[in-house]
Amino acid sequence: MAGLAASFGSGAMTNSIQEMEQCQVALVIGSNTTENHPVIGTVLRRAVQRGGAKIIVADPRRIGLVEDAALWVRQRPGTDLALINAMIHVILKEGLQDQAFIDERTENFEALKESVRKYASAKAEKITGIPAADIEAAARLYATAERAAIFYAMGITQHVTGTDNVKALANLAMVCGHLGKPGSGVNPLRGQNNVQGACDMGGLPGDLPGYQKVANKEVLKRFKEQWNAKKLPSAPGLTLMEIMDAAHKGSIKGLFILGENPMVSDPDTGHVEKALERLDFLVVADIFLTETAALADVVLPGACWAEKEGTFTNTERRVQRVRKAVEAPGQARADWELLNDLGQRLGLDWNYKEPKKIFKEIAEVTPAYAGISHERLDSLGSLQWPCPDKKHPGTPILHTKAFTRGKGLFHVLEHQEPVERADARYPFTLTTGRNLYHYHTRTMTGRSVGLNDLAPTCKVEINPADAARLGVNNGELVQVSSRRGKIVASACVIDRVAPGVVFLPFHYADAAANMLTIGALDPVAKIPEFKVCAVQLKKVA
Amino acid sequence: MGMPTLTIDGKLVEFTPGQTILEVAKANGINIPTLCHLKDTTPTGACRICLVEVKGARTLVASCAMPAGNGMEVKTDTETVHVSRRLNVELLLASGNHNCLTCEKNGSCKLQSLAYAYGITDIRFKGQTQQYPAETENPLIIRDFSRCILCGRCVQACNEIQVNRAIGYGYRGAKSKIVTTGDRPYQDSDCVFCGQCVEVCPVGALTEKKAVGLGRPWETAKVRTTCPYCGVGCQMDLHVKDGKVVKVTAADGQSNKERLCVKGRFGYDFIDSPERLTTPLIKGEDGRFQEASWDEALTLVAKKFKAIKKEHGADALAGLTSARATNEENYLFQKLFRAGVGTNNVDHCARL
Numbered sequence: 001m002a003g004l005a006a007s008f009g010s011g012a013m014t015n016s017i018q019e020m021e022q023c024q025v026a027l028v029i030g031s032n033t034t035e036n037h038p039v040i041g042t043v044l045r046r047a048v049q050r051g052g053a054k055i056i057v058a059d060p061r062r063i064g065l066v067e068d069a070a071l072w073v074r075q076r077p078g079t080d081l082a083l084i085n086a087m088i089h090v091i092l093k094e095g096l097q098d099q100a101f102i103d104e105r106t107e108n109f110e111a112l113k114e115s116v117r118k119y120a121s122a123k124a125e126k127i128t129g130i131p132a133a134d135i136e137a138a139a140r141l142y143a144t145a146e147r148a149a150i151f152y153a154m155g156i157t158q159h160v161t162g163t164d165n166v167k168a169l170a171n172l173a174m175v176c177g178h179l180g181k182p183g184s185g186v187n188p189l190r191g192q193n194n195v196q197g198a199c200d201m202g203g204l205p206g207d208l209p210g211y212q213k214v215a216n217k218e219v220l221k222r223f224k225e226q227w228n229a230k231k232l233p234s235a236p237g238l239t240l241m242e243i244m245d246a247a248h249k250g251s252i253k254g255l256f257i258l259g260e261n262p263m264v265s266d267p268d269t270g271h272v273e274k275a276l277e278r279l280d281f282l283v284v285a286d287i288f289l290t291e292t293a294a295l296a297d298v299v300l301p302g303a304c305w306a307e308k309e310g311t312f313t314n315t316e317r318r319v320q321r322v323r324k325a326v327e328a329p330g331q332a333r334a335d336w337e338l339l340n341d342l343g344q345r346l347g348l349d350w351n352y353k354e355p356k357k358i359f360k361e362i363a364e365v366t367p368a369y370a371g372i373s374h375e376r377l378d379s380l381g382s383l384q385w386p387c388p389d390k391k392h393p394g395t396p397i398l399h400t401k402a403f404t405r406g407k408g409l410f411h412v413l414e415h416q417e418p419v420e421r422a423d424a425r426y427p428f429t430l431t432t433g434r435n436l437y438h439y440h441t442r443t444m445t446g447r448s449v450g451l452n453d454l455a456p457t458c459k460v461e462i463n464p465a466d467a468a469r470l471g472v473n474n475g476e477l478v479q480v481s482s483r484r485g486k487i488v489a490s491a492c493v494i495d496r497v498a499p500g501v502v503f504l505p506f507h508y509a510d511a512a513a514n515m516l517t518i519g520a521l522d523p524v525a526k527i528p529e530f531k532v533c534a535v536q537l538k539k540v541a
Numbered sequence: 542m543g544m545p546t547l548t549i550d551g552k553l554v555e556f557t558p559g560q561t562i563l564e565v566a567k568a569n570g571i572n573i574p575t576l577c578h579l580k581d582t583t584p585t586g587a588c589r590i591c592l593v594e595v596k597g598a599r600t601l602v603a604s605c606a607m608p609a610g611n612g613m614e615v616k617t618d619t620e621t622v623h624v625s626r627r628l629n630v631e632l633l634l635a636s637g638n639h640n641c642l643t644c645e646k647n648g649s650c651k652l653q654s655l656a657y658a659y660g661i662t663d664i665r666f667k668g669q670t671q672q673y674p675a676e677t678e679n680p681l682i683i684r685d686f687s688r689c690i691l692c693g694r695c696v697q698a699c700n701e702i703q704v705n706r707a708i709g710y711g712y713r714g715a716k717s718k719i720v721t722t723g724d725r726p727y728q729d730s731d732c733v734f735c736g737q738c739v740e741v742c743p744v745g746a747l748t749e750k751k752a753v754g755l756g757r758p759w760e761t762a763k764v765r766t767t768c769p770y771c772g773v774g775c776q777m778d779l780h781v782k783d784g785k786v787v788k789v790t791a792a793d794g795q796s797n798k799e800r801l802c803v804k805g806r807f808g809y810d811f812i813d814s815p816e817r818l819t820t821p822l823i824k825g826e827d828g829r830f831q832e833a834s835w836d837e838a839l840t841l842v843a844k845k846f847k848a849i850k851k852e853h854g855a856d857a858l859a860g861l862t863s864a865r866a867t868n869e870e871n872y873l874f875q876k877l878f879r880a881g882v883g884t885n886n887v888d889h890c891a892r893l
Contacts, residue, residue: 017773017796038735038802039773045704068704190772194871195864195889201871202879203862203889209872214885229880233855237885243859252859252886254849256842258874259863260890281845288816297845298838299830301818305769306779306786306809310867312767314774314796322867325764325779326786326812330819331835335863335870338839339877345843346881358869381776382795436733439770439804447811449751450680451804454734 002525003157003166004186007174008398009405011211012196014185015149016316016384016396021047023183025145027056027138029080029169030155030531034064035436037153037189037315041065044151054145056138058083059155060431061461061503062496071138074498077431078418078532079128081161083135084168085413086124088175089116090139097143098177105408106174112410119415127415129498143176147183154191154433158530160419162522167411174408180400190315192440193305197313200369200385201362205237210366226365228349239526240266241519247275254281258335259302263291264441264509267517267528268484285335288443291509302335303328310336310355311377313385317395319372320382418532419520422500426482426534428466429501430516433531438507446507458511459492461503462537467493470537477540480504482533485515488540502535545611550618562604562615563591573617574626574658576633576651576743577692578605581798582701588692589629590655593617601625627659634661635668638687644745648758651743652690673718679728681750681807682739684719689746691717695738702800707731708738734803740791749788751810756782765792768805769865773797775805786812846882859886 005011020026020043034041045068047053054070057063058080066072075083091097092113102109121132128135142148150173156165169186178184190196202209212219220232238246244262246252248271255276266272276282276295284293285300293299307328313319328334336355343350352358356374363369371387371394384394398404422429437455438445445451460480462472472478474493479486480502489504489511497503504513518533544555549566556565561584566573577588586603593604596614601622604615616622633639633652641647673686691710696719699708707730711720721730739747761780768775776794779786789809791801811817821838822830833841849857860882862874871889878887 018798037771037773038733039775039797039800042703042705042800046701049701049704192772192864192890193767193769193774194866194868195772197868198862198864198866198871198889201862201868202875203864203871203887205885205888208879209875214879223879227876227880231883232879233883233885235885237856237887238859240861240888240890243861243886243888246859251857253853253857254846255858256860256878258861258870259865260861262861262890265890280849283842283845287811287818288814289818289822293818296822297824298833298842299818299822300838301820304812304817305865305867306764306766306812308867310869312774313868314767315772316774316796318774318796319868320767320774320776320794321765323764323766325766325781326784329813329817331821332817332819333835335866336873338835339870339873341835342839342842343873343877343881345839346846346877348877348881352873355867355869358872362868362872382774437803439808444769444811445804445808447814447816448808449810450734450807453680454728454803 003163004170004188005211007167007170007409007411008403010398011199012398013187013189013316014179014398015182015187017043019182019396020044020149022051023047023053023147023149024051025054025056025142025148027058027142027148027150028065029058029150029152031151031153031189032059032061032063032155032433033151033189036191036434038436040151040189044068054141056141058138060498060501071134071141073130073134073138075128075130077429077501078159079415080156080159080165081168081413082119082124082127082415083130084165084172085116085119085415086121086128086135087139087142088112088172089119090121090136091143091175092116094140096140097175101177102175105403106410107407108410111412112171115412115414142172147181148176148178149184150178150186151189152187153189155531157522157525157527159532160520160522160529161416162527163524164411164413168413170408171410171413174410179408180397182397185397188315193314194312196315196317197311200313200366205239209362210368223365241521241526241528244272244275247279250278253279255279255283257282257284257292259286261286261290261292261441261443263295264512264514265506267514267530268519269512269515270485271519285338287332288447290441290443300338301330301332302338303332307332308334308336308355311359311374317384318382319369319377319385321374321377419529420518420532420534422534426536427500428535428537430480430482430504430533430535431501431531432504432506432513432517434507435505438505440507441509442507458487458489458505458508460489461492461494461497463495463497463499463501464493465499467491470539472537472539479538479540480516480535481538482516482518482535484518487511487513487515502537506530545609547609547611547613547615549615556609560609562593562595562602562607562609562613565609566604566617571617573604574655575605576655576690577694579694579697579702579741582697585693585697588633588690590626592622592625594619594622623659627661630655630659631661631664631666633690635664635666636690637668639744644688645748645753646745650745672716676726677750678726679734681734682727682736683748683750683753684727685746685748686718688744689719690744691719692743694741694743695719695747698737698741703735703737705731705733705735707733734807735801736803736806737800740799751807752788755787756780761787768801770804770808775801777801777805779809850882855883856886858882858884862887862889864889
């Protein structure tokens with residue numbers, strides 16, 4: 001999100017889901033859409049089937065969408081930036097850019113132009129492993145379409161160059177003027193139901209609700225008044241990975257984890273476990289006794305989504321209602337209720353009686369949500385932010401006339417190799433992700449009949465050539481180890497991965513892929529490099 | 542040039558070129574019953590229920606498939622139309638096992654509604670005996686071919702709504718069957734268990750296995766909500782009976798347009814898992830959890846937080862909020878840490 005915010009001034013999906021049925025070209029990079037966002041996958045497939053759209057897939061794996069693609073390029077994991085720069089190089093060399101858009105709506109173009117000279121397609125072929133002709137074809141296809149959209153997910157961001165990768169995609173879209181109109185844009189697909197909302201609400205160390213900066217004195221003054229707070233901290237706090245490191249070093253003593261399971265979801269599980277154990281006090285609120293909750297000093301039983309009222313904000317900035325259908329079991333309570341009670345015990349004058357009232361306060365302090373209320377959502381179904389007043393219909397497409405920051409900013413970006421590369425001792429490149437039947441750390445899907453039956457165990461995808469060399473047959477157990485840990489998984493011998501590359505889903509705590517992954521972080525967004533590390537494989541005798 | 546017009550049941554109406562007769566009728570408040578018609582897919586005209594009279598046409602025409610034409614004269618409510626529709630319903634009823642007693646679709650079955658509307662009390666035709674056994678092997682979807690009327694809605698849903706391309710028509714004539722590639726069971730096919738076929742099946746041929754016997758449509762209340770899994774934000778209805786979610790179906794949300802995936806549709810029974818946490822827990826000296834009251838647990842949390850803050854400062858505390866929780870909860874969480882604890886050490890797993 002940091003990348004898009006730097007380029008455009010807003011870090012959210014620029015366009016909307018259903019309009020994508022009308023796009024002519026979709027560049028899908030680092031998103032296994034049909035498994036991780038299946039309903040968006042159907043929209044893209046319908047765009048091909050009904051509208052004759054052409055999809056370009058850029059992915060190290062032969063993902064499901066490759067079947068529907070006009071062109072599939074298989075980059076070596078961790079080389080997305082070189083691919084994107086090379087595409088821009090082709091576009092500029094062949095004069096396919098939208099010069100009017102560049103002149104009127106952007107800045108720093110000359111610097112970009114100069115910087116991509118180094119990325120001739122022949123050179124990019126050496127870095128990415130993609131034939132130069134395919135890079136050129138992808139560039140031409142994307143640039144010459146009238147309506148072309150980019151979709152990306154964690155395959156782009158979970159790298160040490162994650163923020164730069166996103167900025168590179170923003171560069172590409174701006175060069176071609178594919179922004180601010182239907183069926184176009186730069187569209188990050190968010191992986192969790194309310195990750196957009198958690199960001200919008202200020203669940204970030206430097207941002208109050210609505211991305212208003214804690215470091216901005218005026219913002220802080222206003223929040224002090226609105227919250228009736230004596231003082232508010234002005235120094236940006238620590239990010240998740242920094243919090244874990246600080247806990248490890250002992251400078252963070254107490255931690256409250258609300259409904260997350262870093263013991264399975266975070267990189268380098270061994271490091272996380274030590275960090276959590278070194279805390280003086282850990283409190284976890286969750287619906288199950290997760291691997292993380294088991295380490296807590298106090299565990300608070302939460303209500304699940306079907307047991308409470310509220311709202312989620314989806315990947316296209318659409319705010320929608322969550323409604324209570326059943327009672328929570330036993331003494332379990334909704335998080336907002338327990339937070340209210342804890343707030344009172346910490347000396348706050350809180351008395352929140354219902355989510356509707358909390359939302360009213362959100363709308364008062366968050367300009368993009370100002371026109372949204374439970375009542376409007378109940379009558380309209382949904383509203384997309386920004387929605388600045390009570391009459392506003394919401395905003396399906398961002399940056400239609402100007403960018404949120406005024407002019408779109410081109411960034412000069414350089415390819416950088418992943419932190420850990422395959423070598424003689426760890427000769428395989430491991431990349432991680434999700435599968436269709438499970439979600440994150442499987443606390444919910446692992447307890448749902450059917451889903452677990454359809455994907456009960458962790459499978460490591462290995463290319464047939466590698467499997468033959470290792471003497472591993474489909475279904476046999478393989479030990480996968482990295483410099484940080486080892487796990488055992490059954491082999492899925494399949495050409496979905498290239499030779500030298502293996503894939504693991506991170507869902508399974510009993511074969512946790514994140515025992516292996518590396519804690520190396522993107523320097524800006526602090527996102528871990530889940531998508532690339534070096535491993536060795538050994539058949540389990 | 543003005544919009545083209547046609548006459549429907551004596552009323553002169555405008556239409557947009559490309560609209561079918563069925564769509565024009567619907568836009569003008571005229572109800573034509575359908576079985577096989579599925580919105581946003583190519584019409585198949587398979588079931589012959591939506592027949593109407595068009596002046597000058599040799600036979601009755603399927604209104605779902607026939608494009609409206611300028612100057613057309615359409616009649617939807619004539620003796621001929623009703624006799625034909627009734628006959629087609631009777632033939633469908635004779636085509637298989639349409640005993641409603643224990644059918645899961647009883648009360649929401651389109652064939653049952655048509656039989657009711659046409660007052661069909663007995664079946665004049667002797668049908669064939671069903672030749673395909675029901676498929677019950679997979680954990681999520683029951684395929685009861687004896688109830689299938691071959692309307693093809695599931696095929697359209699699979700190929701054009703979800704574009705999973707897992708099923709189509711197989712065999713010929715009286716042996717026709719909806720099949721996967723190679724007529725394999727769902728779990729050994731390209732099926733990804735999105736369940737869209739179940740969603741659109743107008744009869745009891747495709748049903749949710751986990752919902753069998755848990756409630757009739759009129760016994761359940763539907764609660765509209767947002768899916769708790771990925772970031773697409775699909776709208777769904779939770780079907781609730783006696784305080785339990787017994788089934789999930791898709792709703793017409795702006796982002797999902799009546800679609801769900803396997804997780805949204807079938808990933809709900811964790812709600813009633815016996816492993817749910819039902820009481821606050823405090824870890825004792827021995828490292829074991831003891832059950833506690835809310836007051837004990839929250840008082841302890843507040844006490845510890847205050848003590849850490851006093852000894853090490855507010856920045857020795859941190860909170861990870863949740864991309865799973867609601868906006869309201871995330872808002873309160875960060876407000877609690879900023880205004881209550883006094884630190885900006887608040888983050889969540891957006892980066893994971």
